[in-house]
Amino acid sequence: MGRIAVIGAGMGAMAAAARLAVAGHRVAVYERTETYGGAVRRFERDGFAFDTGPGLLTLPAVWRDLFIKTGKEPLEDCAELVQVDPSSRHLFADGTQAALPNASRAGVVDALDEALGTGAGGRWGDFLVRAREAWDRTRRPLLEEPLWPNWPVLAEREPYPAVPHKRLLRTRRAATLAEIGAWELRDPRLTALLESHALAHGLDPRVTPASAAVLPYMEHAFGTWYVRGGMRELARAVYERCLARRVEFHFGTEVTGVLEKDGRAVGVEVAEGSSHPSGRDGGLVAEADHVIAGVRPARLRELTQHRLDDDGDVRPDTGSRPRRFTVLLALRGPREAGAVHRTIVHAPDRTAELDSLLSPPSVPARPTVTVLRPDDPALRPDGDHESVVLSAVVASEAGQLPSERREALADELVTAAEAVIPGLRERILWRETEDGDSGGVSAPSLAAGEGRFLHPANTTRLPGLYRVGGWSHPGGGLPHAGMSGALVAGLIVEGPEFRGSQ
Template identity: 35%
Template structure:
């Protein structure tokens, strides 16, 4: 079977490797000069659900025991502990441990007072119930439809697991979240999934649960190292790469390139954003009604990132979150900015970046003088506005880290929303694609099997959703569709 994969990001590389391992002839088209997509923009990053990548490397490693099949034989994968440090505006902090339930309870009690730990564990248990409900019915079912979701709603256990009429914030309050700092921590999980915390559905409790249950890991060398390993695995499985090959149209069994060349295939796998897929097919992908809420809300935020070098060694955890003002008014202003339409927001004369933003800092112990600082910004933020804010971002990072003038920070590079859009094609450089505003927009994103015959969709805007592990899982879904040749 001849297969064309469009896009060499995580989902495209994973799909190509899996399908080529099943004795298919696979050609991967990438409009850029190299493989990896958004991975090449990541420094140190946190990986959850490592089993997805482990399965990918084992299943594509060849039959020989010496084939170097496992993930750990191709990259250095290590657990991170603590998972991250949260530092609040009042100077207090939460150090979140990796996987240990008792340690997590103690950490929350220490940071927020007795009872906070039990409240956090109750939220994790909620996430466990939700994950147990959706994993076998919606996540690992390539052609699941709205019917599967309605069947869950019709059962008492399914409704209790998904709580479709409750937001994540309301779920936290129901489990005893009284301290605004705890709500701020929960809001970061919502933002990490591409959801406005004020309307994020309670089903997103699966995010902290997955991190807690399966652990947090890092790839030594960050995103580019994982991109290298996935690219080399594709080459080992005889995937043919064509770089600088931009697809401009998809029809049943055919892809047209910007050069005018027309390629034919039995199956086409589009590892692109939903809006790009709509443009390529000249119509609406299947499931548009299902993702109506996310379309109305627009796209989730982008990131402005700065790579910094300190003149002296720093002792930083793998990941830190430094909150600005966690008061409700400040939080609302920040979220209004992040989820606003960029053009309308700029026309209103509002600040493009909140004055006192939350900063995420990621670091690797093998490079004690280097780190990356990231701030959420509206998708579509202009390069001019982004670069104009970078000096403030560097100053804020130094202040939040308590660095003195004798430990100066040097800017090594920046990644703007426009950079992300140029590399990935995702509108506005959004990190997680369409915003999540409901259970449907979280779980029923663009489906794997599309209405165009022989067309499959994978990636962050497809099912099962955004995030590196889920993007790789979408490729597993596509490979499962091909196994019984159901398209």
């Protein structure tokens, strides 16, 4: 079989590598850092451990499928997955709060009726029914198949259904998430609940198509999961599965270019001092029949001078994308009984928060803050301590945030979390901040929106060169990264006529 060179050891890249190795290919992964996992990172200090990337998992079937297709041991034998219940608790701007059961429509309806008033749960439940219709219409073309050559059909068609309007005696179709909130949910707290799913991916609900209703639906339908020991354990399991399938990893090895010959990608060139031993014309190279790039679009453009897309190809929004800012808290004192794994503290001024995402304001609005408190002994030195992760999506700024801004923003997140964790400030032993990559948060691919919410196809105009990971089809997020790996492997094994799993 063929030789495969993979640039980067992110989750999507490793998913592709494992599948291709099982298919008989010789796979080598070149990663410029010293570890695997991409955005699925971990920070450790003084016996505390923290996930600094994704903290929870939806749609675990994607990763279960990877383990089924690449070996005898299922995912559950390699990593312990547990359902998070309640799935989340929400603290709204008016002081009300609601805890939502995991993967239970009836339970969520009852919880919202009790917390927000009779009728609120019913409106949310009806919304989930319509969101399922959007999911059914888009699941296969957006997640399970390579991007269609006639992708504009996806860009033009809004899959979220129209809703009958009793007073107008006609149906009305929402074009954005904000319109769903205003027309169908009719409660600022339900609107905040809906829009928090978009904000988590750096999306402004005022311009995000209504098709993004699939984001809360995925969480509702397939549940919210945690990997015991931290989400980094999922990355470890995938890495070890790659090793078991004899995938080669070269860490500390920076790829400096994609080699081309006769109009085709034929390998990669790596920097001097890398771990790869072969050389040609004074440079270090790795020849390959196929090259898979698990890197950001700007980085891929640096690696090849070849034009990778046609004029008619997807043109996603390339403007400045919001970034994720994270505060890691080492706390003295045990986690109190009844503490919830995930709490979302909504912003006091939703409009100001959305406006602040567009550009760094002179006086930033307090963002919506996610508080993660996993009850996991592996993440703390002993039962008398607790590790907590606070995160928010904020406006992108050039380079890393200045130290004064970082500390001020960290204080804002801690202040928000005080509503969740009793005596928080007195319990803090130390804190660390993680400033997300200035490249911004990558959202999942979405239908409608004139194609601005789609991602470039996994294939490129350069034969033999493929894209994988959160910045290619089908977009960002752990489930989508795994799907991109499956799509790339299918395209290489079965050829350009591959149409996804049946």
